Amino acid sequence: MSARSLLLAAAAAVCLAAPAVAQDVAITNARLVIGDGGQPIDGGTVVVRGGRVVAAGRGVAVPAGIRVIDAGGKWVSPGIFAGFTRLGIVEVDAVDPTNDSGASSAPFHAAIDVAPAVNPRSSPIAINRAEGVTRAVVAPDNRGSIFAGQGAIIDLGADMDAVTRPRAFQYMEWGEAGARGAGGSRSAAYALFRNALFEVRDYVARPANYVDRGRDAFLTRADAEALVPVVQGRMPLLVHAERASDILSMLALKREMPSLRLVLVGASEGWMVAAQIAAANVPVIANALVDLPESFEKLAATQSNVGRMKTAGVLVGIGTLNEDEARQARWEKQFAGNLVALTRVPGATGLDWGAAFAAITSKPAEALGMGDEFGSLRAGRRGDVVIWDGDPLEIGTSAVSVFIDGVEQPLVSRQSRLRDRYLDPKEGSLPKAYER
Amino acid sequence: MLRSIFLLGAAAGLSACAATGERADSAASTPPSVGPGKGKGYANDPFPSTYKAYPGAPTLLTNVTVLDGEGGRIDNGSVLFRDGKIVAVGQGLAAEAGVTVIDGAGKYVTPGVIDIHSHLGDYPSPGVDAHSDGNEATGPVTAEVWAEHSVWPQDPGFGRALANGGVTTLQVLPGSANLFGGRSVVLKNVYARTMQGMKFPQAPYGLKMACGENPKRVYGSKGRAPSTRMGNIAVDRQTWARAQEYDRRWDKYEEKGGDPPSRDLAMDTLRGVLDGEIRVQNHCYRADEMANVLDMAKEFGYKVTAFHHAVEAYKIADLLKANDTCAAVWADWYGFKMEAYDAVPENLAILEKEGACAMIHSDDANGIQRLNQEVAKARASGNRAGIKISEEQAWRWLAIGPARALGIDGVTGSLKAGKMADVVLWNGNPFSVYTRPQMVWVDGALLYDANDPRRRPVSDFELGQPGEGDVK
Numbered sequence: 001m002s003a004r005s006l007l008l009a010a011a012a013a014v015c016l017a018a019p020a021v022a023q024d025v026a027i028t029n030a031r032l033v034i035g036d037g038g039q040p041i042d043g044g045t046v047v048v049r050g051g052r053v054v055a056a057g058r059g060v061a062v063p064a065g066i067r068v069i070d071a072g073g074k075w076v077s078p079g080i081f082a083g084f085t086r087l088g089i090v091e092v093d094a095v096d097p098t099n100d101s102g103a104s105s106a107p108f109h110a111a112i113d114v115a116p117a118v119n120p121r122s123s124p125i126a127i128n129r130a131e132g133v134t135r136a137v138v139a140p141d142n143r144g145s146i147f148a149g150q151g152a153i154i155d156l157g158a159d160m161d162a163v164t165r166p167r168a169f170q171y172m173e174w175g176e177a178g179a180r181g182a183g184g185s186r187s188a189a190y191a192l193f194r195n196a197l198f199e200v201r202d203y204v205a206r207p208a209n210y211v212d213r214g215r216d217a218f219l220t221r222a223d224a225e226a227l228v229p230v231v232q233g234r235m236p237l238l239v240h241a242e243r244a245s246d247i248l249s250m251l252a253l254k255r256e257m258p259s260l261r262l263v264l265v266g267a268s269e270g271w272m273v274a275a276q277i278a279a280a281n282v283p284v285i286a287n288a289l290v291d292l293p294e295s296f297e298k299l300a301a302t303q304s305n306v307g308r309m310k311t312a313g314v315l316v317g318i319g320t321l322n323e324d325e326a327r328q329a330r331w332e333k334q335f336a337g338n339l340v341a342l343t344r345v346p347g348a349t350g351l352d353w354g355a356a357f358a359a360i361t362s363k364p365a366e367a368l369g370m371g372d373e374f375g376s377l378r379a380g381r382r383g384d385v386v387i388w389d390g391d392p393l394e395i396g397t398s399a400v401s402v403f404i405d406g407v408e409q410p411l412v413s414r415q416s417r418l419r420d421r422y423l424d425p426k427e428g429s430l431p432k433a434y435e436r
Numbered sequence: 437m438l439r440s441i442f443l444l445g446a447a448a449g450l451s452a453c454a455a456t457g458e459r460a461d462s463a464a465s466t467p468p469s470v471g472p473g474k475g476k477g478y479a480n481d482p483f484p485s486t487y488k489a490y491p492g493a494p495t496l497l498t499n500v501t502v503l504d505g506e507g508g509r510i511d512n513g514s515v516l517f518r519d520g521k522i523v524a525v526g527q528g529l530a531a532e533a534g535v536t537v538i539d540g541a542g543k544y545v546t547p548g549v550i551d552i553h554s555h556l557g558d559y560p561s562p563g564v565d566a567h568s569d570g571n572e573a574t575g576p577v578t579a580e581v582w583a584e585h586s587v588w589p590q591d592p593g594f595g596r597a598l599a600n601g602g603v604t605t606l607q608v609l610p611g612s613a614n615l616f617g618g619r620s621v622v623l624k625n626v627y628a629r630t631m632q633g634m635k636f637p638q639a640p641y642g643l644k645m646a647c648g649e650n651p652k653r654v655y656g657s658k659g660r661a662p663s664t665r666m667g668n669i670a671v672d673r674q675t676w677a678r679a680q681e682y683d684r685r686w687d688k689y690e691e692k693g694g695d696p697p698s699r700d701l702a703m704d705t706l707r708g709v710l711d712g713e714i715r716v717q718n719h720c721y722r723a724d725e726m727a728n729v730l731d732m733a734k735e736f737g738y739k740v741t742a743f744h745h746a747v748e749a750y751k752i753a754d755l756l757k758a759n760d761t762c763a764a765v766w767a768d769w770y771g772f773k774m775e776a777y778d779a780v781p782e783n784l785a786i787l788e789k790e791g792a793c794a795m796i797h798s799d800d801a802n803g804i805q806r807l808n809q810e811v812a813k814a815r816a817s818g819n820r821a822g823i824k825i826s827e828e829q830a831w832r833w834l835a836i837g838p839a840r841a842l843g844i845d846g847v848t849g850s851l852k853a854g855k856m857a858d859v860v861l862w863n864g865n866p867f868s869v870y871t872r873p874q875m876v877w878v879d880g881a882l883l884y885d886a887n888d889p890r891r892r893p894v895s896d897f898e899l900g901q902p903g904e905g906d907v908k
Contacts, residue, residue: 091771291802294801346886
């Protein structure tokens with residue numbers, strides 16, 4: 001072809017090709033981690049179109065016309081799916097007006113919905129995004145009841161649209177915190193829970209007749225309505241229980257109510273009753289490394305908890321309940337690495353690398369019944385992809401590029417701004433306040 | 437555990453010396469005389485350490501990468517210790533008869549980890565109200581309380597710190613509810629029936645002070661001073677002024693005799709600070725508040741040994757260096773309070789770059805179990821920002837750094853001949869998340885062995901509980 005016709009052909013190709021969309025990207029030459037429990041594979045490719053994973057693996061074809069990134073052998077994985085956080089609803093824990101995790105004088109509890117409270121601009125979101133956390137489970141905190149309210153799934157993107165799935169689950173406290181919320185004993189919590197189920201059934205049968213006693217009610221009309229999908233098995237019920245016997249009492253309740261989509265949170269003593277949890281097909285979102293009898297609910301806590309539960313066939317994901325959950329979801333990578341470390345400690349039960357990485361990506365998503373959407377690079381999942389400069393579980397590895405729904409994210413945070421200002425602490429010809 | 441006859445005999449000898457008709461409750465070997473202070477008047481060490489090293493076998497660790505804790509590194513190195521002391525550190529040390537040789541191919545050996553900020557024992561597990569002994573929050577000035585009197589030696593946290601974190605020495609401080617929290621205590625991370633049995637022999641005392649939000653929130657909410665930051669400083673300065681007066685009165689009495697002045701336990705501690713015997717360990721987050729504290733210290737003639745937490749230390753690295761004041765910090769805690777809002781993960785690295793004294797700390801029963809990882813994080817953050825710090829330099833942050841700040845660097849904090857054999861053999865590179873302690877020695881006694889389920893402590897509390905003796 002002549003030079004001119006080549007140019008014309010090229011121009012025509014550009015005009016006719018589908019416009020490259022911000023949510024399209026292909027990453028080639030990757031040390032690819034799918035997040036499904038398998039080990040990394042070299043020479044991998046991920047293709048994201050319209051914000052979703054089309055394919056990931058070796059020998060995947062890259063469609064024409066989309067942005068291609070050569071990862072140059074770097075690790076590429078799904079973004080971290082933080083299994084239990086309070087990201088986005090707290091700016092500074094100790095500053096009450098910025099802390100929307102719980103409301104002690106509100107008349108509502110189960111009806112609480114964190115979704116409207118999520119602030120995409122809260123500083124922990126940018127800080128955790130920069131470390132490869134792309135999606136998070138956000139739960140309310142209970143005050144004055146066993147029910148804390150309805151949590152959400154959020155993305156950690158830089159846009160103003162953070163809530164991916166509002167009213168994604170109901171969170172409930174059992175054990176010591178549940179007892180506190182119910183007036184002072186576990187039996188009170190148990191009675192309260194059964195009474196709540198009774199009132200919800202009553203509400204479903206005759207919604208117009210439901211007497212809303214407002215503040216004096218245990219369940220306001222709004223609370224009863226919020227619990228309908230839980231009772232009917234359309235919404236998971238995440239229950240915080242640590243002690244082995246508390247886990248068993250909750251499993252017994254599920255046997256009475258098979259429609260209940262129960263998910264256990266915490267479960268420090270889960271390893272003691274792992275067979276029962278597995279037999280009940282109840283997923284668990286556990287803290288990774290609790291190993292102290294911090295309370296009488298956690299006497300048997302051990303870092304081998306997660307590994308033992310997984311070995312017994314329990315579906316276990318990692319969360320950071322009561323571990324700086326408003327701001328340190330990024331620690332999950334370090335925690336997962338520690339679970340791998342246990343495989344080299346005699347007598348301990350850890351997770352191999354693939355399983356550990358799945359525990360902070362696909363497993364927590366699956367625990368919530370959302371493994372089809374999040375937490376892995378299987379086809380059809382959200383295009384949450386991270387390029388790392390090393391093993392993502394090893395200390396010192398940084399996220400080089402972070403994509404959420406296929407859109408590349410900024411990795412700047414106010415911490416990086418402060419760092420840049422003070423890397424050289426000396427004032428120049430103007431005060432530090434002028435340095436940007 | 438069997439004790440050597442020699443050690444028993446020596447202890448018997450000491451107590452015999454003390455029981456010469458003077459106060460029977462004092463184990464001090466010098467007969468007391470009038471006035472406070474070293475060797476005068478009331479005993480200056482009324483709760484002396486009864487810690488004794490446990491027996492150990494002469495041990496040679498070979499074929500290891502040695503990080504000596506002072507910035508030195510020996511590849512293909514070896515460490516020999518015997519009778520509780522480091523004998524030699526170098527390459528190709530010979531194995532003599534009777535020495536247990538451990539070939540640590542591919543592994544690292546470091547001094548035992550030192551955590552300069554812990555509340556183990558004072559806020560132990562389980563964290564129930566009856567155990568909540570870390571803050572005497574009944575007044576903003578409680579320099580008279582001593583953290584050691586709250587230490588519960590059965591805290592399971594001590595064992596976790598040893599087995600998972602390789603921690604051999606720790607400073608237990610009062611909390612930060614008060615401006616003057618009380619005396620701290622340095623402990624050997626070795627279980628004992630009594631606090632005295634854990635107490636690090638001859639370690640200087642510290643005085644816990646706190647600036648910032650905690651004191652003013654605790655007391656402001658009770659409608660009393662301090663309720664503001666300016667209130668914090670005012671109460672501080674008034675207290676130091678009283679301490680100076682107390683100091684003068686007792687100095688005069690010691691010099692000239694007469695009727696001894698009234699004894700004030702809080703002022704005793706402050707006098708100890710003014711006399712340079714007790715080290716100020718000051719919880720303080722914000723740069724401006726640290727600057728105020730440094731000026732106050734100059735005003736009253738005392739030294740701030742270390743700021744703890746010091747989240748904004750990076751902003752005033754030059755000031756800290758000029759005052760020879762250390763900063764004990766976290767790798768990446770931030771944002772839980774306003775005063776922690778400006779935390780950056782490069783804090784430690786910037787301090788190191790600027791030549792300020794800096795080290796890691798945990799302030800947490802879980803964090804103490806992975807201080808090596810926290811150091812690795814801090815080093816990596818620095819590296820990313822262009823501040824290159826070697827492994828051997830970074831290891832100072834949990835070895836000689838805290839040892840110096842605690843005044844025990846003469847006897848521990850590094851692998852040097854003559855020092856206590858507080859040693860960790862790691863099962864890999866301790867900067868990796870995949871590494872854990874394999875063996876931990878304190879004064880040459882093997883107190884943790886990953887390969888020996890019987891060589892790990894189970895505190896009284898854990899006996900007969902679910903999970904007793906489990907790998908944790």
